[in-house]
Amino acid sequence: xxxxxxxxxxxxxxxxxxxxxxxxxxxxxxxxxxxxxxxxxxxxxxxxxxxxxxxxxxxxxxxxxxxxxxxxxxxxxxxxxxxxxxxxxxxxxxxxxxxxxxxxxxxxxxx
Numbered sequence: 266x267x268x269x270x271x272x273x274x275x276x277x278x279x280x281x282x283x284x285x286x287x288x289x290x291x292x293x294x295x296x297x298x299x300x301x302x303x304x305x306x307x308x309x310x311x312x313x314x315x316x317x318x319x320x321x322x323x324x325x326x327x328x329x330x331x332x333x334x335x336x337x338x339x340x341x342x343x344x345x346x347x348x349x350x351x352x353x354x355x356x357x358x359x360x361x362x363x364x365x366x367x368x369x370x371x372x373x374x375x376x
Contacts, residue, residue, distance in 0.1 A: 266371070267370065267372065268369065268370055268372045269368075270288060270367065270368050271366075271367050272288040272365075273287045273289070273342050273345055273364070273366070274364050274366045275287070275356060275361040275362070275363055276361060276363075276364070277301075277359050277361060277362075278359075278360040278361060282301060284299070284301045284359055284361050285299050285356055285361075286298050287308065287312070292327075292331050293322075293338075294318075295319070301359070311349060314345070314352065315345065319341055323337055339365070343365050345363070346363040346364060346365050350362055
């Protein structure tokens, strides 16, 4: 079984290489992963652009399983990408551009 994922992909403005991804979890938590060699702590400046954690901001809109509506996650990811692109952000000294991406991964729980 596949599960759908959503995130903001950060790519180098210079050569388009993937630098990092910030996954927007269904529960409103953000998971950061460096793709290019570097410290995940470099993403702290990016995450600090959010005024409030999504899981707190939308607490009242979670379903019984504790997940946020997909529409909220997509909207927040799009807004986050716009902020990053407007801020001329650098990760580890690399100027980056942000885009919202969706992908599927195998569900580890169904194995």
